[in-house]
Amino acid sequence: MKHTRSISKHWVLFLSAVALIVAASPAQAANYEVGTCIASLPKFPTIQLAVNSVPPGSTILVCPATYSEQVTISRPLTLRGLSSSNQDRPVIAAPPNGLAINVTSITGANVAAQVLVQNVAPPGNVNLTGITVDGSRAEVSGCSVSAFLAGIFYASGTSGTINEMTTRNQQLPSCGYGIWIENGAGPNQSITVENNSVHDVTWEGIFAISNQTPSTLAATIKGNFVTGKDYNQTKDIEVNGVSGALTGNVVTGGLQGITNDGGPVTISGNVVADISIGVAIAFGDGSTVTSNKISNVYTAFLLGGSGVSPGPTVTGNTTKNTTYVVMYNCIPNVTVKSNTFNDSEFGFDHVPTANSGLGVNSIYNIDTVQTSTCP
Amino acid sequence: MSRHLAWFFFAMVMLAVSAPLQALNYEVGGCKTGSGYVNFTTISAAVAGVPAGATIQICPGVYPEQVTITQPLTLKGIGFNNANRAMITINPNGSLAPNVTSSINGLPFYAQVLVQNINPAGPVSIIGITVDGSGDNAGCSAETLAGIFYASGTSGTVNEVTARNQVNGGCGWGIWVENGAASSQTITIENSSVHNQGNGGIGNFGIGSGGISAVSIVPPTLSAAIRGNFLSSTGGEAGLGVAGNDAILSETNGEISGNVITSNPQFATSIYACCDSVVVSGNTVANNTAGFGIEIYSGMTAQGNKLSNVGYSIVAHSDTATTIKSNTIKNTLCGLSFGGASSGTISGNTLNDSFYGFANWGGPPIGGNSLYNVDNVMSTTSDCP
Numbered sequence: 001m002k003h004t005r006s007i008s009k010h011w012v013l014f015l016s017a018v019a020l021i022v023a024a025s026p027a028q029a030a031n032y033e034v035g036t037c038i039a040s041l042p043k044f045p046t047i048q049l050a051v052n053s054v055p056p057g058s059t060i061l062v063c064p065a066t067y068s069e070q071v072t073i074s075r076p077l078t079l080r081g082l083s084s085s086n087q088d089r090p091v092i093a094a095p096p097n098g099l100a101i102n103v104t105s106i107t108g109a110n111v112a113a114q115v116l117v118q119n120v121a122p123p124g125n126v127n128l129t130g131i132t133v134d135g136s137r138a139e140v141s142g143c144s145v146s147a148f149l150a151g152i153f154y155a156s157g158t159s160g161t162i163n164e165m166t167t168r169n170q171q172l173p174s175c176g177y178g179i180w181i182e183n184g185a186g187p188n189q190s191i192t193v194e195n196n197s198v199h200d201v202t203w204e205g206i207f208a209i210s211n212q213t214p215s216t217l218a219a220t221i222k223g224n225f226v227t228g229k230d231y232n233q234t235k236d237i238e239v240n241g242v243s244g245a246l247t248g249n250v251v252t253g254g255l256q257g258i259t260n261d262g263g264p265v266t267i268s269g270n271v272v273a274d275i276s277i278g279v280a281i282a283f284g285d286g287s288t289v290t291s292n293k294i295s296n297v298y299t300a301f302l303l304g305g306s307g308v309s310p311g312p313t314v315t316g317n318t319t320k321n322t323t324y325v326v327m328y329n330c331i332p333n334v335t336v337k338s339n340t341f342n343d344s345e346f347g348f349d350h351v352p353t354a355n356s357g358l359g360v361n362s363i364y365n366i367d368t369v370q371t372s373t374c375p
Numbered sequence: 376m377s378r379h380l381a382w383f384f385f386a387m388v389m390l391a392v393s394a395p396l397q398a399l400n401y402e403v404g405g406c407k408t409g410s411g412y413v414n415f416t417t418i419s420a421a422v423a424g425v426p427a428g429a430t431i432q433i434c435p436g437v438y439p440e441q442v443t444i445t446q447p448l449t450l451k452g453i454g455f456n457n458a459n460r461a462m463i464t465i466n467p468n469g470s471l472a473p474n475v476t477s478s479i480n481g482l483p484f485y486a487q488v489l490v491q492n493i494n495p496a497g498p499v500s501i502i503g504i505t506v507d508g509s510g511d512n513a514g515c516s517a518e519t520l521a522g523i524f525y526a527s528g529t530s531g532t533v534n535e536v537t538a539r540n541q542v543n544g545g546c547g548w549g550i551w552v553e554n555g556a557a558s559s560q561t562i563t564i565e566n567s568s569v570h571n572q573g574n575g576g577i578g579n580f581g582i583g584s585g586g587i588s589a590v591s592i593v594p595p596t597l598s599a600a601i602r603g604n605f606l607s608s609t610g611g612e613a614g615l616g617v618a619g620n621d622a623i624l625s626e627t628n629g630e631i632s633g634n635v636i637t638s639n640p641q642f643a644t645s646i647y648a649c650c651d652s653v654v655v656s657g658n659t660v661a662n663n664t665a666g667f668g669i670e671i672y673s674g675m676t677a678q679g680n681k682l683s684n685v686g687y688s689i690v691a692h693s694d695t696a697t698t699i700k701s702n703t704i705k706n707t708l709c710g711l712s713f714g715g716a717s718s719g720t721i722s723g724n725t726l727n728d729s730f731y732g733f734a735n736w737g738g739p740p741i742g743g744n745s746l747y748n749v750d751n752v753m754s755t756t757s758d759c760p
Binding site for chain 2: 081083086087088089129130131132164165166168195196197199223225227250252253271273274293295296318320321340342343347362363364365366367368369370
């Protein structure tokens with residue numbers, strides 16, 4: 001009897017749970033639409049109205065069109081571009097009256113973000129897929145070293161995935177960013193930036209930063225195609241104080257291809273090319289640089305960091321057509337071995353006299369193997 | 376018996392005499408000396424003076440000479456005293472007259488390193504050498520300049536070579552290999568750095584200029600493996616080509632894989648591949664905004680390539696089926712163009728950030744691909760404008 005009663009109580013609980021799930025599902029999983037390309041869905045005229053109105057966890061489908069608005073997302077959701085009538089590009093463009101500064105970074109900089117993810121409540125992921133964020137004709141008052149334009153900005157405490165987006169034309173002089181993610185909060189966050197097309201930015205293509213020690217931002221930056229502008233000092237991808245992996249990206253043009261200012265980051269399987277006056281991969285403490293392909297750049301590897309042991313490792317990479325292969329900057333304990341270097345004017349510059357970490361590499365067609373000594 | 380013994384001793388003496396010759400090291404440039412080395416002052420003298428099958432080590436230095444190799448051997452650059460570049464350059468005091476005529480297109484070439492009439496038959500391998508074409512400005516009306524030229528009937532490997540500055544007024548190729556002979560040959564070009572060819576010239580009767588070319592008669596008698604090379608600023612028609620020009624019906628077999636091809640100026644094509652059995656896979660093509668990324672023909676396969684910042688990414692010149700699958704394309708004017716084909720394997724491709732997705736397709740709606748940020752999924756004109 002006791003057993004029967006127990007089962008019955010479980011049944012009641014079970015049925016209640018099912019009823020709750022059934023009731024909740026339409027709201028939680030429902031699709032909403034911006035535009036009018038799908039007849040059956042609840043519709044919103046603007047993306048901002050949609051992200052303000054839908055229940056947390058919703059998916060908002062965005063019809064192909066141009067949406068001239070600055071969007072702030074403050075709840076977990078998915079924003080996804082749609083295909084309709086031979087069109088497949090929803091574009092978030094700058095409003096006619098310009099962009100407002102809408103976030104202050106943990107760096108202290110004021111940023112006008114075209115898509116801002118901030119103060120997400122309840123906590124949860126914000127995912128962006130298949131939308132173009134275009135910075136053409138964007139005006140940012142006071143654009144300078146302390147005020148920036150960003151296509152997409154994930155602020156402290158946020159998480160999610162940016163997948164198959166296009167960010168382009170964030171090209172105000174010296175202040176245009178394609179994608180900016182950061183975490184200055186205590187709790188750990190994970191943000192993935194993958195398979196995006198990022199181009200025609202003046203300052204940085206993809207930027208990730210944490211000011212916490214140890215880092216509270218795990219950044220996965222993979223499979224992106226970033227094209228920097230040669231005539232500007234573009235850093236294509238830069239991470240600062242984050243943990244994570246930069247893998248399988250195709251990075252060309254600009255002044256600096258991939259930069260890790262410091263942090264436990266793996267940089268692997270990337271292609272970096274066409275940086276005629278700059279650096280393909282610059283890195284500091286904590287970096288593991290492996291199996292990258294680098295060509296047609298001025299400097300393949302620029303070492304930074306403190307010289308702490310063990311230092312960064314550079315293995316299994318291939319470089320062709322460079323002016324310098326490795327600029328050591330007299331920093332010890334950086335392991336450089338089992339790489340293949342072909343076609344460079346200089347091989348290893350300013351190699352430290354002690355604990356250089358320079359091992360055996362396959363070298364072809366290098367005019368001067370080592371140049372400039374360290375004190 | 377005693378006559379047999381005499382023969383035996385004679386044979387032993389011959390072996391004793393010849394063995395040290397076979398075991399000797401051959402060197403050009405004077406950085407390796409001693410009893411184990413035979414030294415030459417020029418590469419031309421070495422390739423003519425060593426036994427067939429020998430390996431010739433080239434010391435770092437500049438060698439202003441035109442080299443013709445007519446026996447199987449290996450030419451290998453070595454490092455010495457903090458230097459590691461053995462560079463063959465144009466002789467400023469030498470003739471700039473052509474030294475070979477292509478058996479495929481009949482055009483005169485000035486080959487800086489010519490591999491031709493190999494006897495006895497065997498492969499010629501070139502490793503770790505730079506071939507720099509600066510200084511030959513004879514122009515398109517006089518000749519096409521080639522850094523390395525493997526003529527008909529030859530085979531071998533070009534590995535970790537640098538070929539650069541074959542400009543010649545717009546008619547220059549870094550590496551040109553061909554076979555106009557009936558017997559099949561295999562040539563591998565791998566891991567090499569090829570750049571600054573032609574500078575965008577479109578001359579020389581449509582052959583133009585480019586980084587690497589492999590051409591053959593029809594049906595193809597050349598199997599060319601072109602893999603792991605890095606090419607940039609290779610102007611003219613093709614940055615990397617298997618078959619230089621369709622008008623002359625050149626064909627070859629082989630693979631074009633794992634190359635990185637960037638920064639093509641003018642209206643260049645990064646990979647121009649013809650014909651049936653060529654597979655174009657795993658290449659990275661970027662920064663060819665005014666040109667074509669990959670051009671293929673009937674029955675060919677383009678698979679697993681990455682293309683970005685390219686005008687026309689993959690163009691199939693074909694009214695029959697091609698296989699175009701698992702390629703990733705970003706930031707392009709035209710994603711895939713099919714030459715009017717109505718069938719084929721078009722699947723698993725990902726396009727993001729393209730003005731046109733598909734063009735010139737004669738078949739049913741294309742499914743099985745992932746498209747993002749494409750302004751026009753199917754071009755409404757016959758091709759991408």
